[in-house]
Amino acid sequence: MTTHTGQMFDTEELVINMGPQHPSTHGVLRVVLRLDGERVVSSDVVIGYLHRGIEKLSENRNWTQIILLTDRMDYVAAATNNVGYCETVEKLMQLEVPRRARYIRTAICELQRIASHCLWLGTHAMDIGAMTVFLYAFRERELILDLFEEYCGARLTYNSMRIGGLPLDIPVGWDKKVLEFCNIMSEKVDEYEELLTHNRIWLERTRGVGVISAEQAIAIGLSGPPLRGSGVARDVRKDEPYAAYDEMKFEVPIGTNGDTYDRYLVRLEEFRQSIKIIRQSIEGLPEGPIVGKVPRLIKPAVGETYHAIESPKGELGYFIVSDGKSTNPYRFRVRPPSFCNLQALPQLIKGHMVADVVALIGSIDVVLGEVDR
Amino acid sequence: MPGAVTQLSFYVGDWTVIVPADKLIEAGRFLRDTPETAFDFCSDVTASDWPPRAQRFDVIYCLYSTRHRHRVRLKVRAGDNEPVPSVSVIWPAANWLEREVYDLFGVNFVGHPDRRRILMPEDWQGFPQRKDYPLEGPGELLMESPLDWLRLKQAREESEIE
Amino acid sequence: MIDTYLIPLLKILFVLNATLVGVTYMVLLERKVIAWVQVRLGPMRVGPYGVLQPIADAVKLILKEDITPTRADKWVFTAAPIIVMVPALITFAVIPFGPVVNLFGRQVPLYITDVNVGLLYIVSVASIGVYGIILGGWASNSKFPLLASLRASAQLISYEVAVTMTLVSMIMTAGTLSMVKIVESQYNAHLWFIFVQPVAFVLFFIGGLAETNRAPFDMAEAEQELTGGFHTEYSGMRFALFFLAEYANMIVVSSVATTLFLGGWLRPFPNIAALSFLGIIPSWMWFLLKTFVFLYIFLWVRATLPRYRYDQLMRLGWKVLIPVAIANVVVTGIVMVLF
Numbered sequence: 001m002t003t004h005t006g007q008m009f010d011t012e013e014l015v016i017n018m019g020p021q022h023p024s025t026h027g028v029l030r031v032v033l034r035l036d037g038e039r040v041v042s043s044d045v046v047i048g049y050l051h052r053g054i055e056k057l058s059e060n061r062n063w064t065q066i067i068l069l070t071d072r073m074d075y076v077a078a079a080t081n082n083v084g085y086c087e088t089v090e091k092l093m094q095l096e097v098p099r100r101a102r103y104i105r106t107a108i109c110e111l112q113r114i115a116s117h118c119l120w121l122g123t124h125a126m127d128i129g130a131m132t133v134f135l136y137a138f139r140e141r142e143l144i145l146d147l148f149e150e151y152c153g154a155r156l157t158y159n160s161m162r163i164g165g166l167p168l169d170i171p172v173g174w175d176k177k178v179l180e181f182c183n184i185m186s187e188k189v190d191e192y193e194e195l196l197t198h199n200r201i202w203l204e205r206t207r208g209v210g211v212i213s214a215e216q217a218i219a220i221g222l223s224g225p226p227l228r229g230s231g232v233a234r235d236v237r238k239d240e241p242y243a244a245y246d247e248m249k250f251e252v253p254i255g256t257n258g259d260t261y262d263r264y265l266v267r268l269e270e271f272r273q274s275i276k277i278i279r280q281s282i283e284g285l286p287e288g289p290i291v292g293k294v295p296r297l298i299k300p301a302v303g304e305t306y307h308a309i310e311s312p313k314g315e316l317g318y319f320i321v322s323d324g325k326s327t328n329p330y331r332f333r334v335r336p337p338s339f340c341n342l343q344a345l346p347q348l349i350k351g352h353m354v355a356d357v358v359a360l361i362g363s364i365d366v367v368l369g370e371v372d373r
Numbered sequence: 374m375p376g377a378v379t380q381l382s383f384y385v386g387d388w389t390v391i392v393p394a395d396k397l398i399e400a401g402r403f404l405r406d407t408p409e410t411a412f413d414f415c416s417d418v419t420a421s422d423w424p425p426r427a428q429r430f431d432v433i434y435c436l437y438s439t440r441h442r443h444r445v446r447l448k449v450r451a452g453d454n455e456p457v458p459s460v461s462v463i464w465p466a467a468n469w470l471e472r473e474v475y476d477l478f479g480v481n482f483v484g485h486p487d488r489r490r491i492l493m494p495e496d497w498q499g500f501p502q503r504k505d506y507p508l509e510g511p512g513e514l515l516m517e518s519p520l521d522w523l524r525l526k527q528a529r530e531e532s533e534i535e
Numbered sequence: 536m537i538d539t540y541l542i543p544l545l546k547i548l549f550v551l552n553a554t555l556v557g558v559t560y561m562v563l564l565e566r567k568v569i570a571w572v573q574v575r576l577g578p579m580r581v582g583p584y585g586v587l588q589p590i591a592d593a594v595k596l597i598l599k600e601d602i603t604p605t606r607a608d609k610w611v612f613t614a615a616p617i618i619v620m621v622p623a624l625i626t627f628a629v630i631p632f633g634p635v636v637n638l639f640g641r642q643v644p645l646y647i648t649d650v651n652v653g654l655l656y657i658v659s660v661a662s663i664g665v666y667g668i669i670l671g672g673w674a675s676n677s678k679f680p681l682l683a684s685l686r687a688s689a690q691l692i693s694y695e696v697a698v699t700m701t702l703v704s705m706i707m708t709a710g711t712l713s714m715v716k717i718v719e720s721q722y723n724a725h726l727w728f729i730f731v732q733p734v735a736f737v738l739f740f741i742g743g744l745a746e747t748n749r750a751p752f753d754m755a756e757a758e759q760e761l762t763g764g765f766h767t768e769y770s771g772m773r774f775a776l777f778f779l780a781e782y783a784n785m786i787v788v789s790s791v792a793t794t795l796f797l798g799g800w801l802r803p804f805p806n807i808a809a810l811s812f813l814g815i816i817p818s819w820m821w822f823l824l825k826t827f828v829f830l831y832i833f834l835w836v837r838a839t840l841p842r843y844r845y846d847q848l849m850r851l852g853w854k855v856l857i858p859v860a861i862a863n864v865v866v867t868g869i870v871m872v873l874f
Contacts, residue, residue: 129841139574202841204847353844
């Protein structure tokens with residue numbers, strides 16, 4: 001529709017604010033949209049509503065206390081943050097983590113991946129309208145949270161890692177429960193697939209929505225399932241193995257088109273691969289100590305390092321600077337995957353309709369705790 | 374490598390390259406475009422504040438190559454208001470990351486398409502992550518009792534009336 | 536005297552009351568059914584198993600503060616929910632709940648009246664409901680409800696075309712517009728019309744979902760949409776009226792589908808005498824059971840399927856349903872001429 005200024009129709013852009021409070025459960029994110037009719041012309045993402053200054057706080061806490069703070073960033077998959085931080089400090093101090101601890105860390109990371117993807121699936125499906133999947137996915141997430149509660153006593157913020165290993169060994173019978181859970185989960189993933197993957201309405205809502213090519217994805221800094229959905233074979237677990245991933249056999253699902261449907265399929269396949277990894281790590285759990293040789297007072301020498309792990313949202317990196325003198329880090333920096341993935345949102349929603357914006361926010365899978373820290 | 378490198382170091386498995394600020398864009402382009410290095414993924418842009426030094430900020434760029442799967446860290450030293458060219462022309466991923474460094478440290482990025490605060494409110498004064506910024510926040514807003522809120526509100530109302 | 540005035544009056548009162556109670560309990564039914572699909576229990580506290588929940592909801596809504604936006608058009612603002620509710624209720628005048636039965640020594644037909652253009656009456660009256668939605672959005676005097684109400688009305692009008700085309704093929708099959716005679720013609724044909732016109736049944740059901748703004752066609756009232764839809768500014772009893780009108784529309788669509796496709800009050804296999812023990816269940820009970828099946832399918836679909844985007848919804852209506860409906864009419868005509 002052309003604009004005849006001064007004559008009958010004067011089309012101007014509508015500015016709409018998808019405010020910090022949403023019905024869809026993504027956290028306090030604000031997107032200011034400029035619409036031309038139904039289509040988004042441009043948008044601006046405003047974040048910072050959940051900024052708690054974790055980086056600054058960490059400069060005043062000693063190295064072990066920071067593990068507590070890292071829980072609260074990506075609160076959906078808290079143990080992954082813990083593992084990332086501990087691994088970075090261990091890299092800085094060149095500590096050796098015993099094999100048993102590495103296997104358990106792998107199992108816990110993969111359990112967190114399943115838990116985080118359950119939440120993603122539930123909220124994403126609910127945004128697109130399939131309300132029931134939300135409750136089914138949370139039913140499985142409850143099972144995982146029960147497992148964690150048995151292991152470390154908390155359901156959401158675990159504080160379940162220590163520098164050099166783990167604080168607690170797994171309780172008796174926990175490994176059998178985990179294996180049982182794996183059996184249950186494989187059936188449930190098939191159930192989710194049945195409900196959504198070939199559903200005509202789901203396909204229409206997600207196919208071709210938010211397409212981003214591989215080069216654009218790398219340039220804009222996407223990582224994790226959004227990057228793999230665009231066809232780039234990059235997974236920190238394969239490229240730079242940490243914990244016990246070098247001893248695990250698993251595949252990394254890659255998408256082809258880079259649209260929302262492919263990202264959905266990638267994450268769904270990651271469910272299955274995670275179940276495979278958990279089975280391998282629990283069945284092959286070696287005996288041994290769970291903490292390595294760690295000095296009483298953790299004081300790394302002068303230096304800095306950057307270490308990345310694969311969190312469910314993408315590449316979670318920690319950059320730590322130590323000045324060798326104090327018991328606190330000099331600089332503690334988190335590279336949050338959700339923050340960098342969210343950068344791509346204005347590019348993704350350009351030209352799409354308002355109803356797709358919510359679907360795309362869900363497809364990128366942001367956790368505001370991580371974005372804002 | 375172009376002959377602009379100030380320092381090269383290797384520690385616990387990471388390579389770090391320090392370049393002067395004016396050679397940053399050149400070095401970045403070189404790292405991205407050379408086939409042997411091919412650093413096409415900008416993982417992280419962050420900064421570190423070393424107050425006693427004249428050039429107090431260390432702006433750090435963590436780069437990763439998806440093809441060769443190796444990492445490198447590029448470091449630039451900058452002073453309080455010294456301009457640092459923005460690498461968002463080379464890696465668009467650096468856009469928000471540089472905004473955050475500007476927001477929290479006050480590093481002066483030149484050529485950035487959208488230099489605004491990202492995490493703090495738009496009209497915030499001060500740069501929180503600097504070492505001389507107090508952990509509890511700026512002093513006059515330190516609320517320790519309910520009466521402080523009341524006093525602040527009254528002060529605001531009085532200043533509005535004037 | 537009694538026959539012309541008292542009995543119809545009693546019937547009207549009875550049907551109105553039953554409908555309003557039914558509509559109120561539809562709220563509870565929806566919450567319960569969706570909850571059971573989602574591995575939850577639904578309302579359980581108010582009354583045994585939550586049975587008194589609708590009464591609690593009604594009391595809450597009546598006691599709510601009655602807010603009218605200042606610049607809203609007051610009369611139209613109040614009238615809009617009424618304009619949506621009334622057509623849904625008056626449709627029940629022609630829906631046959633059962634045949635002529637013997638009550639207290641009188642021959643009483645179990646329907647309020649038998650208009651010989653019953654189906655046409657239903658379609659026309661249902662169209663008036665659309666006005667209420669447009670007026671609701673307009674009277675709120677606010678950008679977003681207006682846009683949302685225009686969208687909702689566009690959706691309703693488009694799907695009405697498809698539904699009416701479907702009904703045309705049903706009229707051709709049954710040979711009459713009167714609701715009572717449609718049921719009787721199913722008796723004469725020894726077959727429920729769902730077996731004669733399966734395509735029309737599917738089309739009618741999908742069109743019915745869209746007509747009543749139910750999932751998967753409920754973009755106009757979805758909470759994840761930016762705006763709250765045309766009823767953003769409504770609160771309290773007016774809001775309740777909008778929602779009860781939606782459930783009343785659902786019951787109307789279900790009743791019409793039962794009458795047209797499932798044989799109305801007829802028991803299964805009405806002509807086979809061997810199954811006459813099924814006659815223990817009275818005819819109106821069969822009608823209610825069949826309507827209930829449809830209502831359950833409405834709720835089941837809502838719990839299961841995601842939501843269509845607005846443009847996909849319109850494309851489905853215009854590019855898929857209407858051509859199929861017209862093709863159905865043509866095929867019906869050809870078949871009727873040939874046989």
